[in-house]
Amino acid sequence: MSLNYSNQELHWNAHSLVQVAKKWRNLKEDFPLYLYSRKILQDRFQLFQKSFPKARIHFAVKSNHWQPLLKELKNLGSHVDVVSFGEAEAALEAGFTPEQILFSGVGKTKKELESAIKIQVYQINIEGDDELNRIIEIDQPVRVGLRWTPGLDAKTHPFIKTGHLDTKFGMSESDLLAMIEKIKKYPKIQLQGLSMHLGSQIQDMQDFKAAYLALKDLVNKCQTDFKNIDLGGGLGIFYESQDLNQDEKLLTEYKKVIDEVFFDSGLQILFEPGRFISARAGGLLTEVQAVKSTPKKKIIVVDAGMHQLIRPVLYEAYHGVFPLAESLKLEKADVVGPICESSDFLALDREVGQVQVKDLLWIADTGAYGSSMASRYNLRPEAKEVFIEDII
Ligand SMILES: Cc1ncc(COP(=O)(O)O)c(C=O)c1O
Incomplete structure (x- = not known):
């Protein structure tokens, strides 16, 4: 407490x-x-880190871009997930290197993509064909991931769901498989993995499990030599209680799901938590x-x-x-x-x-x-x- x-x-x-x-x-x-509180921030980050010692944890800058907080997280060994080049600039200012930046988000402009490619961020998560076309036009070496929409209606507020059908975020399985074929024609585009983000403030582990099992199936279907798999953020907290043990229990359940689903994947796992770390x-x-x-x-x-x-x-x-x-x-x-x-x-x-x-x-x-x-x-x-x- x-x-x-x-x-x-x-x-x-x-x-x-x-x-x-x-x-x-x-x-x-x-x-x-x-x-x-620096102390609570450290505790929360370390709690997450200890649960997934081999994963890359990309703190979602959208949840908090205050410079001293970003600097603190950098010193704790965090990476970042950004959803605009403005957030990437905030991360760079706080001392993160381009290699620590994952660039997510729907509707990245050509200018943003050029800037991200110029500094060589770790990975750009492509959300659809128009974005890929802009990257092709830029015609420079770039590392990308493909954001998949699981088509799953997670139990959370409608405004923070992102994985359901008819969402603006990500791509369907068929679009994603077609994109993999398209990317093969462009050797400057290095496909590193798949990504997903089911939504935010999710407390139901069955939602995560269903989505992650489907993601794992999709990875197998892709028959591509991926380097990583990006599981997004979204783990909720219990705002109505000040007993932080409840959050901790949720993290333990989340870890169980990840371990069960991905224990044999052999892929580098990425996470994009925001709320769980900073709220x-x-x-x-x-x-x-x-x-x-x-x-x-x-x-x-x-x-x-x-x-x-x-x-x-x-x-x-x-x-x-x-x-x-x-x-x-x-x-x-x-x-x-x-x-x-x-x-x-x-x-x-x-x-x-x-x-x-x-x-x-x-x-x-x-x-x-x-x-x-x-x-x-x-x-x-x-x-x-x-x-x-x-x-x-
Ligand atoms: C792509 C992406 N990644 C990560 C997050 C962080 O989510 P949360 O703060 O719920 O962990 C969000 C937030 O909605 C997001 O859109």
Whole structure:
């Protein structure tokens, strides 16, 4: 349990957030603030790494592109998965080498492909024929993987499924087999393997198992001397619980699936985890600006909103909400942001302690798809980001 109350103060990874917030205020800094823990980030990365010691772990930069976090992961031995050349540049700036960069993503432009080929990234995962045609036009040595769509409707929010039929991502089996034949005519294009990404926040191991078994069959059908197999990211976490053992159990089950399916593949395995590594390593500190009572409910207006954390609005996603000062009396309230949109909320009908203006709330587990999805909507300032270890 990395989050708990002790002496009526919320503690995160054994640091009192009340004290941390005081220090932040003393530095004349504002809220909202994305706070990260180096320690938790390390633990999460190492947990994944220890489960798959022989695999290449490509952290999904889309989940968090904050430079100090990327640098930390680099030092821990991570590689990266990027979905735009902008993310590749962020990775290079953090010290990753092109050899550590896997370039995924639908709709890569010619310019992006030229840039990636110029610096010779480790692999470009091709998502369809138009992308391959652009690579052929560029006519330079390049290492590629082919992204396959398993046609499997994983149990997760519709907006974060990527492996079902009729998705914009990847290719069907027949298109992929045809592409292998086409690539043979272009000796500068070196086909290294197949890739897939089933979706995100997946907790059902049967979904992973079905997709990976089908991928393994496809590898055999391809009759190609592949070097690697890219299993994507997508492993979920239990946002509704602060008991990290539950995530760990899920990882153990995931490992079991991988070991069962791929123990004899002889291929280098690649992973692209984002959320599992970074989500628990961050939280958002936000200050209460107003407390309103309507005939039906209480509304807590805070200074963070959908411009800083869009997941609740976009995916009906759950994030724990905890007042920094423990309140024994819980009350149901909506926790909403300052943006001029009725859809701007962080939590609805949530049992939150009694809070007043200027109190601080902790929005838990925002280290993935928090700051990386932030926008300038309403021209509100960006939230700063800092490691807790750097201000205590
Ligand atoms: C291609 C690709 N790889 C990896 C990821 C990371 O997924 P997650 O953060 O769920 O592990 C995503 C996210 O959707 C993705 O689109």
